[in-house]
Amino acid sequence: MSGALADFHFLRATWLLFFIPIAILWWVMRPKPNSHSQSITGIAPHLAAALTLGAENKKRVYPIDVAMIAAILVTLAAAGPTWSRAPNPLVADTAPLVIALKVTDSMEEPDLPPSRLDRAKFKVTDLINTRVGAQTALIAYAGTPHRVAPLTEDANILRPLLEGLAPTVMPKQGDAAADALALAETILSDSETPGAVLFVLDDLDPSQLAAFENTTVPVFFLTMLPNGQNIAQLNDLRTATVVPFSNDERDVSRLERQIQSAYTAALDDDDRLDWQDKGWLLAWPAALLSLLWFRRGWVIRLVLLAVFFTAPSGPAKADGWRDWFLTPDQRGQIAMSQKRYAQAAELFDDPYHKGYAQLKAGQYPEAAAVFAELGTPEAAFSEGMARIRNREYRPAIAAFETALERRPDWPEAKQNLEVSIAILEYVETTREQSDTGEEAGIGADDTVFDNEAGRGENTTIQAPTEGGQAMSADQWISTIDTDMQDFLRNRFLLENQEQQQ
Template sequence: MQSLAEFHFLRAGYLLFLIPITILWWRLRPRKSAAQKLPDGIAPHLSAALLLGADDRRRVYPIDLAMLAALLITLAVSGPTWSRATNPLIADTAPLVIALKVTDSMEQTDLTPTRLERAKYKITDMITARSGAQTALIAYAGSAHQVAPLTEDPNILRPLLEGLVPAVMPQQGDVASIALDLALNILESNETPGSVLFVLDDLEPSQAQGFDSQGFDVFFLTMLPDGARIVQLDNLSNATVVPFTPDDQDINRLNRRIQSAYADALDDDDRLDWTDQGWLLAWPAAFLCLLWFRKGWVIRWAVLACILAIPSGPAQAAGWRDWFLTPDQQGQVAMNQKRYGDAADLYQEPYHRGYAMLKAGRYPEAAEVFAQIDTAEAAFAEGLARIRNREYRPAIAAFETALDRRPGWPEAEHNLEVARAILEFVETTREQSDTGEEAGIGADDTVFDNEDSKGAQTTIQAPKDGAEGLSADQWISAIDTDMQDFLRNRFLLDNQALNQ
């Protein structure tokens, strides 16, 4: 029904050709004459044989096939469409901000082991089901905090999600409306329309007004046993509520609803072109045109031409596609089927080839391709590839180049800030570890325990042969940080910044 509502013609002026086609069809189609009548006195069984064309009982004439083909061709040229075309600059899956309620009520054990733990499992399943899509995470209780920005990497979200417990929240309470404002701010920084999902077990009545005033569709996953309802959500006109289920039905239902809302939003996105679906009518029109040939030498020469058109040499399983689709079109088919590696090998257009390599995880190759394109979008994509390949300094340079080419680009500014923060974190951690403070090895010479001249002399010799410096990945992996302490301190700093 949604596709039917969006149906229209890209080149509606060509529909005027339907008028002469209809007139020609009406004028040229044979008609049986009702005026033919023999004189009286002829036997009825002989009269039918004497009438011209009396035995012609055909209902379909060649002119019918010709005019039907002309009708289909006219409709195809008019450009029927009902959906937007994909764009590599815009994600093919809706960005999603997940707001998780982290309160004492979520520690109840009516959902084993607790509501909060089951909520974490559901969020993990949601992230897995949305592989390759951008997801952000918010935690809220008496205050709301951004845990992770929009990211396609589930490895960033999972450890942060595990550290969320009520003890890390600075204040107890329920500020769901503030969490919604924070989620909308995250989505506003992204050019692609997205959705907000709340995972909760209750909603304060005073907070419900904040949802109605936004005029924005919000999704809710209620963490209550036996599909129990939250009365406050029933009164929200813009809420899609999905109750908890022990299996994946709730996650599948949410994904369908979120993707449907995303498709509706893209239909209103003027940055996307409409997909010309006229080619669907070209195939039946071509089949009807084949029926025009008489049985004889014409069809035999057509078969011979098809045989000669077959390329010589070794047969290839997918060689037939080259007869109908260009390499870029074949690459787009592979992208639509999420065969990113095949798409990267098929694409010839540089930006699309680099984007497919980025989606396939071939980050060094993607970065090299984007570096050869002189556009702000290419520099931005190069920065993404560099930062995922742990090349933080080149990533910073790429984002700076993107800002030079398009000043004030919010996404590039945000990613530049993130890349600089990661680089500073890595270098600070390496400097601390170089002193041995984090590793616990101390000095590499001699250590005395003899404050009162009573201690025994102890010598610790650090190994020097074959010692090699650790990479940035190894330094990060060696950090043993309590995630709950990290989140608690971060949320406290957030509150202090708000109160200043």
């Protein structure tokens, strides 16, 4: 709250000068109570008050009072009060999150049935489900940290990997929380959006505290302990946000709110982002006051009309009552939140928001044209995304190259450039082969032998055997162990060996 007050200011402060004519008009038009220089004698006080004109109006609220209050609210709205920055429309509007899950023998304790680790997996799954469309990465750590999954918006990638985590897959037991934090910071460093780290754990080695005290990334802790128990070591971390385990969804909801609050605070420190106009919030009380227009005996129609006609307004659009109180960009944002992307694209005046809405609506040529007119690296990146989705691979390559010229060492732009080049090469190679009637890897003059004699028979593979007999291809494939735990165990073991070399 204190941060919001410190950032509070007006985007169009000159509108506040209208307070001067409003105050003068209010003073001139407000009825003055009648003054009586002589007191009435010989009449009972209550009868004298009834016979005195204007005496009952000394504390009355006049129509001009309501009109001027509405004028003040509209003037404040026109001045553009703000205390937070608007998210970049070209990046995610939700904070990226790296979840570091402790996978040790202590997490197998059954005091949170069926076990602490299983309940932790349930909580992580619930959190992922609440962050639809947001990027989430997963780290598992014990004596060593391991990246289970990079930042991804696809929850279907995270779920099977999460299920495969167990203490038996970790190559080394221990508590390498500090190393896990360093790995999480590395993952977040490649993201354009400020993110956060969530540790899901049941204990923290005191030797690991120093790393958390020196980090600049928001860190949250979900403690997997029964009966609201806490981890004493975390009490020494002043900047830590600790959320205890709960049997319901309160812990997940609190984490989501805290993570989003940290994301909003990080946006306020980004000078590249525009401030978010909050003036529309004052339109609602002004609208409620305007309902008094219809009260009998209150002649404020002309004043209210003057107030509304002097308020700034955008181009006329058939959007009902919102035309009176919301700017085109605000109405476009409402349409975006309701996933009406085509309508949002028509409403937005801001080119970044318009292009992003067109991109979401599948209007790729229009979006590319909008972004091409802007001179920022984000605009060039988004133009490339629109081009590649419209299968314009060469212009997409040029757009990503432009983005890298404007911002060198941009990992996402480099990756998309490589993907675009690979797609273009594949398309051109396939087209050439199609034109010559060739198959990939088979030349026009190559001789291809067909296994006519063995057609329909099982092909045998000599290496794997079962009971001394050669197995068929189907039998051999069925013996391949695809268990996720074995996959993670082998992968983590290989990573650990590479780190030790």
